[in-house]
Amino acid sequence: MAGMMVMFIFFHWARFLFKRYQLRRGSSTSFLRVSVGISRRARRLLLRKVPGFTSVGHALVFLGYLATSITVTFVNIDWSSLNNWAKRLGWIAASNIALVTFLSLKNTPLAFLAGYSYERLNILHQVIGYATVTYTLIHAVVYIQAWHQTHSLKQLTERNQVMGIVAGWAMLIILATALLLRKLRYEVFYIIHIVMYILILITVGMHRPLISTRTLVIIIFTASIWVADRILRFLKISLFGLGNTATITPLPHGGTRIVLRKSSRFAVPGSHCFLWIPGIRMAETHPFTVVSSSPLEFVIAARDGFTRDLHEFALKNPGRSLRASIDGPYGAAFHMTGVTKVLFIAGGSGASFSLGVAVDLVRKLGDSGSTTVEIIWVVKEQETIQWYANELEILNSTPIVTLRLHYTRHSSPSSLNTPISLPLPDTKRDSLSLNETALPVSATDSDEGDIEKHPEKASHSTPSIFMKPGRPDIAAVIRETVDKADTHDRIAVAACGPDSLMEVTRKTVAQCIRPDGPSLELYCEQFGW
Incomplete structure (x- = not known):
């Protein structure tokens, strides 16, 4: 590995x-x-989706790990005794503990060295975690069988073997909670995960307490990098917590805006930080995407747990400030040097990434005509766009930006085809309406209430952002962008949203990569692969 x-x-x-x-x-x-x-032929192949994996590239990484593990499992072993194979299995399990810990580090060196931050390594962390449990169970079964053959089962009562059994049960508890609780009650899963992990490190060290066995060396190394990462994260929270507060404001349809008094100079829109607000949850931090870095701002959709409690507090105490801090920022950099066109595709609260990065980009570009920006944002309710009123105002007033907004659910009968009013400059409003009507729409979407087909319903409205009902045909938009580009153009597609949106984006970008076409880059902001 x-x-x-x-x-x-x-x-x-x-x-x-x-x-x-x-x-x-x-x-x-x-x-x-x-x-x-x-390079383009290779990327066209590696980005394609295969059953069970996000892409061919991810499947190859998994197969590489699997091939390495199987090879090490069976090569150069003295098969005269099952004890030798059991020892090898235990050694692989211990090595996997070190590897799975390394992949979980928030301050991983791979973020700089390979462009992969911890959240993009999470799925590999999970896969190797499952492999660790599997190797541990086989290690135990083979040892028991070997001792049964030699009538030595009494060794199971020895202190070091009891510690190994405890470590095995701790791994099974992690496995059970990962399968049953991770998606339902993540906070509970996380606490159990950390407690059991610490127990595993201690008991595995006591299971093989001699330095000569080298297992203890692996455990000491593993514990060292994990503790160092925790200390660094604690120092960040302590540093940014000095005199720092968060102003909490409720937004319509379950949104909450958080604006911090102090920020990290390394935080940029599109990165993410772990937010700590002890007045809401004392012992918890949660990751959120940075919308703006000056001041540091987050827009959070209420779901359950911390985000639900945060929104309920905001509704009861709008505009109140609480003590807060951050751990971060994290996330790999999104390089757009030399890009002639950037296509942002966002779904729901994925706009925190897309609109935040877009605003940061247009501020750097100014009125330069060398780069154009197109933003497609799909939301459920029209009113959700008010979450990002400031960002939309900036983008709507920039000549190089084209905004295309869609909604998929009518909030109320009175809201059908009603433009959403925002404090936007007059100079861009008409062009926004025209741009919006040009967006391809999936054939399955209903045209009922389409502003383009029923302009009389919008003629009485004040200047505003017009939104089109129905889901856009993302694949058609990407193909159209590539077809209109020159061979020497460089196009970047940045997507953030639900899995279905990301899958369509990946598939279409892979199909559009051609040796004789424009340069096409894909960036998916997604937890895991």
Whole structure:
């Protein structure tokens, strides 16, 4: 696995340097044309979805890990005794504990070295966690069978073996809660997960207490990197908690705006921080996407647990400030150097990423005509766009930005085809209405109440943002963007939203990557793969 990490680091930096070189020299040389063709064919294949995995690339990573584990499991073993195989299984389980811990680190070095922050490594963390439990169980079963053959089952009562049994049960508890509680009660799962993990480190160390066995060395290393990461996170919360407060404001349809008094100079829109508000939940921190960094702002959709309690507090105490702090920021950087067109695709609260990054981008670009920005945002209720009124005002007043907004659910009969009024500049409103009507819509969506087909219903309205009912045809939008682009253009597609939206975006981008077409980059802001 270390070799696979080195490979990812190499390809990350090789691709980064190649892009820099390509921007300076262009694609006129035969070497660059051949290299670009090979790279695009590979990416076209690796981005495709396969059953059970997000893409071919992710499947290959899993198969690489699986092949490595199976090889180490059976190679160079003295099969004269089952004890030898049981020891190998235990050694692999201990090594996996170290690996699964490394992949869970919030301050992982892979964020800088390979461009993969911890949240993008989470699914691999889960897979290796399941493998650790599996190897531990097989390790125990094989040892019991070996001792049964030699009539040595009494060894199970020895202190070090009892510690191993405790570690095994702790792993089974983690497995059970991961399968049963993780999606239903994440806070409960997380507490159990941490407590059982600490118990595993202690009991595995006591299971093999001799340095000569090397298992203890693995456990000491694992504990060291985990504690170091926790200390660093604690220091961040302590530092940013000095004199820091969060102003809490309720938003319609279950939204809450959080504005912090102090921020990290490393926080940028699109990154995320773990928010700590002890007045809501004393012992919990939760990750949220940064919408704005000056001041540090989050927009949070209420679901359950912490977000529900936060919104209920905001409704009862609008505008009140509470003591707060952050741990972060985290998340891999989104590079747009030399990009001629950026297409943001957002679903629901995914706009925290898309609109935040878009505003940051247009501020850096100014009125430059070298880059254009197009934003597609799909929400359930029209009123949800009020969550991001400030961002929409900035984007709507920028000539290089095209906004396309859709809603999929009517909040009330009176809201049908009613434009949403925001404090937006007059100069951009008419163009926004025209841009909105040009967006392809899926054939399955209803045209009932379409503003384009019934303009008389909107003629009496004040200037505002017009939204189109129904889901947009994301695949058609991406294809249209690529078809209209020049061969030398560089297009970036950034998506954040539900799994179905991400799947369509990945699939379509993969299909649109062509050796003789424009450069096409994909960035998916998603927890895990």
